[in-house]
Amino acid sequence: MAAMTREETQNLIAEVLAVYPEKAKKDRAKHLMVNDHSLESAKKCITSNRKALPGVMTIRGCAYAGSRGVCWGPVKDVVHISHGPVGCGMYSTMGRRHYANGTTGADIFTTINVTSDFQERDIVFGGDKKLKAMIDELEKLFPLAKGYTIQSECPIGLIGDDIESVAKVKSAEIGKTIVPVRCEGFRGVSQSLGHHIANDSIRDWVLPTRDGKDDGFETTPYDVNILADYNIGGDIWPSRMLLEEIGLRVIAQTPGDGTLMEMEKLPKAKLNLLHCYRSMNYIARHMEEKYGTPWMEYNLFGPTKIEQSLRAIAERFDDRIKDGVERVLAKYKPQWQAVVDKYRPRLEGKTVMLYVGGLRPRHIIGAYEDLGMKVVGTGYEFAHNDDYDRTIKEMGDATLIYDDVTAYELDEFVKKINPDLIGSGIKEKYQFQKMGFPFRQMHSWDYSGPYHGYDGFAIFARDMDMTLNNPCWTEIKAPWLRPAQPETQAA
Amino acid sequence: MPSVMVRRNDEGKLLFYVAKKDLEEVIASVEHDTADAWGGEVTLGDGETFYIDPISPPPAFPTTLRFKRID
Numbered sequence: 001m002a003a004m005t006r007e008e009t010q011n012l013i014a015e016v017l018a019v020y021p022e023k024a025k026k027d028r029a030k031h032l033m034v035n036d037h038s039l040e041s042a043k044k045c046i047t048s049n050r051k052a053l054p055g056v057m058t059i060r061g062c063a064y065a066g067s068r069g070v071c072w073g074p075v076k077d078v079v080h081i082s083h084g085p086v087g088c089g090m091y092s093t094m095g096r097r098h099y100a101n102g103t104t105g106a107d108i109f110t111t112i113n114v115t116s117d118f119q120e121r122d123i124v125f126g127g128d129k130k131l132k133a134m135i136d137e138l139e140k141l142f143p144l145a146k147g148y149t150i151q152s153e154c155p156i157g158l159i160g161d162d163i164e165s166v167a168k169v170k171s172a173e174i175g176k177t178i179v180p181v182r183c184e185g186f187r188g189v190s191q192s193l194g195h196h197i198a199n200d201s202i203r204d205w206v207l208p209t210r211d212g213k214d215d216g217f218e219t220t221p222y223d224v225n226i227l228a229d230y231n232i233g234g235d236i237w238p239s240r241m242l243l244e245e246i247g248l249r250v251i252a253q254t255p256g257d258g259t260l261m262e263m264e265k266l267p268k269a270k271l272n273l274l275h276c277y278r279s280m281n282y283i284a285r286h287m288e289e290k291y292g293t294p295w296m297e298y299n300l301f302g303p304t305k306i307e308q309s310l311r312a313i314a315e316r317f318d319d320r321i322k323d324g325v326e327r328v329l330a331k332y333k334p335q336w337q338a339v340v341d342k343y344r345p346r347l348e349g350k351t352v353m354l355y356v357g358g359l360r361p362r363h364i365i366g367a368y369e370d371l372g373m374k375v376v377g378t379g380y381e382f383a384h385n386d387d388y389d390r391t392i393k394e395m396g397d398a399t400l401i402y403d404d405v406t407a408y409e410l411d412e413f414v415k416k417i418n419p420d421l422i423g424s425g426i427k428e429k430y431q432f433q434k435m436g437f438p439f440r441q442m443h444s445w446d447y448s449g450p451y452h453g454y455d456g457f458a459i460f461a462r463d464m465d466m467t468l469n470n471p472c473w474t475e476i477k478a479p480w481l482r483p484a485q486p487e488t489q490a491a
Numbered sequence: 492m493p494s495v496m497v498r499r500n501d502e503g504k505l506l507f508y509v510a511k512k513d514l515e516e517v518i519a520s521v522e523h524d525t526a527d528a529w530g531g532e533v534t535l536g537d538g539e540t541f542y543i544d545p546i547s548p549p550p551a552f553p554t555t556l557r558f559k560r561i562d
Contacts, residue, residue, distance in 0.1 A: 041516075041537065049513060196510070282510065285496055289553045296501075384513040 003376070004417070006398040009034045013400070016412040027053055031403040035395045042388030048403045049384045051189045057407035059355075059427050060381050064088055066194020067183035067201075068151040070279055074098035074230050074255040075263065076108040077146040078177075079138055082115040083131060083163065084153025088185070089115025097444045099234045100257045106144055114138065118155055126159065128166050135170045135178070146260045147177035149201075157184035167205075177260060179205040190382035190404075192278065192358070199282035206263050207287075217268055222317065223251045225269040227295070228280035231256025233449020235456065239300050242453050243273070246310060246324035248317075267291040271316055273298050278358030278387055300452040301460070302367030303336040332454040340370060343461040346469055348372035350420040353413070355379045355405055355428065356442045362391045364423070364442070367451070367460055376419055379405050407431075421468050436476035438467045493560065495541070498553035505552065507535055524549075533558065 004012070013032045017025045030047035039045065052058035061069070064082075069092050072080055082089030092113065102108035116122075116130055135148060148170075150163045163180040171178040181201045183194045224243065229236045236256040243250055251269055252262035266272075272284045272295035284295035296316070298309040307329055314325040350373045354361045361378040368375055378395055379402035380387060391401065400413060407428075414422060414437060422432050423442035432439045440446050440463065448463050450456040496508045497518070505518040516539070522531025523545045530545035541558040550556070 043537070285498070285508070285510075285553070288498060289496065289555060386513055386515050389515075 003374075003396070004398060004400075006034055006036075009398055009400050012413070012416050015416075016409055019408075024053055024055070028056075028406070028409070031405070032409075033401045035392060035397060035399045035401050037392065037397045039392055041385075042392055043385050046385075046388050046401060046403055048380070048388060049189060049192060049382070050404075052404055053406070058381075058404055059407070059425060060189070060404065061191040061194075062185035063183045063187040063191065063194035063197060064151060064153055064185040065092070066191030066196075066279070067181050067198035068092050068194075069096055070191060070230065071195050071198030071202075071255060072149050072151065072179075072181065074100065074110060075149075075258055075260060076100035076102060076110045077144075077259045077261075078149055078179075079109045079112065079114055079142060079145045079147075080149045080151055081131070081134065081138075082113070082153060083118075083127065083150050084116065084155050085118045086115050088153045089113055089117075096230075097233050097447070097449070098231050098256055100231070105142060109142065109145055112142075118153075123155055123159055127156065127161050128163070131161075131163065131166050132170060135166075135174070139174055145176070147179070149179040149181055151181050152184050154185045157182065157186065177206065177209065192382040192384065195279040195358075196282055199280060199286075202263060202283055203286050206260070207267060207283075207290075210264050210267075217265065219251075219268055219270075220249055221270060222248045222321065223269045224248045224271045224273050224313075225266055226250055226253040226256075227266075227272050227274045227284055228276035229253065229256045229452075230276070232443075233445045233447075233451070235450040235452040238450055238453030238455045239275070241455075242300065242306070242310070242328065243313075245328050246314065247321050248313075267293065269293055271296065271313075273313065275300075276359045277390070278383060299363050299366065300456075301364045302370040302457055303332075303340075303454065304370050305363075305366035306454065306457075336370075336454050336457055339458045339461050343465050344372045346465050347461075349374070350468060351376045351417075352421045352423060353377040353417060353419040354422075354442065355381070355402070355410060355424040357381050357425075358383055358387065360423075360442055362387070362394045364451075365394045367457060368464075370457070371461055371464065373421070373464070376400065376417055377402065377413060379403060381425075411435075421464065434476075436473060438470065438473055440464065440467055492557050493541075494555055495558050496553060496555045497550075507533070507541075532561065 017029055033046040100108045100110045104111050116134055118127055122130055152163060167178040167180040179201050181198060183197045187193050229239055236253050240250050240253060252265050254263050272293055274284050274295050274297050277297050287293045288295055299305040310325045314322040352368055352373055352375045361380050365375045377400040421438045423440045425443045426441055429439050429441050445451055451460045493509045498506050500506050506515060507518050508515045517536040518533055519536050520534045528545040528547040529549035530543045533541045540561045542561050543556055543558045
């Protein structure tokens with residue numbers, strides 16, 4: 001459909017909010033905005049990172065999800081203990097496709113789900129003893145694990161167990177890093193605080209372990225870290241290949257396919273490359289303050305953004321890297337040009353609505369635009385103001401931006417805007433597919449991926465084409481509900 | 492008394508970042524910004540003002556400092 005004017009979008013918001021009671025309407029109106037390029041800061045026109053409104057469906061997670069699932073989950077050579085009742089631990093079993101190289105049980109433990117299975121008894125008498133026994137058992141079961149993280153679930157905070165002291169005692173006893181993470185689910189308004197808590201635990205329990213120790217690690221002027229790339233569907237691998245090809249040395253990739261030792265080495269780098277700003281900017285800021293390591297954001301979705309990002313990274317280094325970037329850009333031009341030539345004619349002019357987590361609603365816009373598609377609405381589950389500041393520049397003027405959108409609002413927006421493709425999470429997937437909208441699950445790349453880098457872009461383009469131009473979408477409507485077709489069959 | 496991280500952005504301007512408030516704003520002006528002291532009244536790009544006792548010698552940025560809000 002044709003692009004909407006500012007007024008039309010404004011009316012759409014008013015129309016959708018009309019069904020709410022006065023108070024709810026007032027609250028929700030603050031979370032919806034029409035994009036305006038003239039704005040410097042999003043603060044005045046969109047409210048974010050606020051408690052979801054009681055009574056509406058939100059799609060957010062909890063602090064435990066943010067820490068156990070997102071920030072710590074992909075660290076592969078550490079056993080993550082879900083400390084608390086069995087449910088949270090159960091549901092965090094590799095629901096997220098952060099891939100890791102290695103052999104499960106020997107050097108990777110990401111697929112293993114460990115929980116202390118809290119019962120009434122543990123609530124009454126405390127669970128510290130159980131936790132100690134558990135670490136001993138894990139030591140026997142997985143002697144090659146490099147450490148443990150204790151991810152607390154709600155009851156731990158409620159009964160006030162001292163997991164920090166258990167961590168200290170056991171860590172001294174077995175000589176391995178044990179990180180207690182106070183990520184009880186009730187903290188904060190969404191998983192975003194869980195990211196922050198996880199970052200703080202890295203700051204307090206992992207980074208300082210090598211402070212002041214010269215461990216003989218040889219550094220080069222080209223050392224960088226990949227921060228906050230979660231290796232969803234293998235995303236970090238093409239990213240790392242690209243960075244290494246331009247001449248940088250990636251000394252740590254964390255957390256995606258990362259190890260505890262890499263995390264300890266983070267301060268040795270010359271530059272932190274931050275992929276998901278929302279979830280790990282805290283640790284990047286901390287390292288800048290404590291170790292003087294500068295950080296920058298980058299984006300490896302789609303050739304346009306890759307070019308911009310690689311050039312921006314090269315600006316921080318000498319001519320060797322700058323030449324490397326030019327060489328890499330020239331090398332891959334034919335490859336991505338072929339992808340664009342193949343898919344752009346099939347996707348040109350199609351519209352997309354996104355509603356994802358913390359960085360994708362703005363990061364993948366460039367990749368869609370490379371394919372000639374237009375993002376007409378975007379929004380975050382748990383973003384903060386600074387994310388919206390960054391989004392305003394990426395999105396087209398007068399497009400719709402929604403924060404912590406409710407199921408009802410998203411439904412109505414989709415019905416009115418009528419996009420050609422929707423990218424959101426698993427909870428929205430079947431609802432929109434039943435409504436007849438082509439849908440991609442953009443949290444885990446719909447069981448595909450990787451989407452980063454030039455190799456990923458080819459997969460991204462194929463997936464979008466495969467979904468959008470799938471013949472099934474014409475068959476969604478029941479035959480008797482379709483508009484009458486002229487009789488073509490001969491008698 | 493928010494705890495504020497002050498750092499330089501790519502253009503070399505000072506940024507005022509309060510994690511808990513999601514506030515990241517350029518510092519528009521500082522009362523004392525000389526070779527031997529930094530601080531006093533700090534005005535942000537969006538007009539908010541904060542106060543910190545002048546620090547001597549000036550701190551090395553990035554650093555975390557405690558400011559007072561002036562209303």
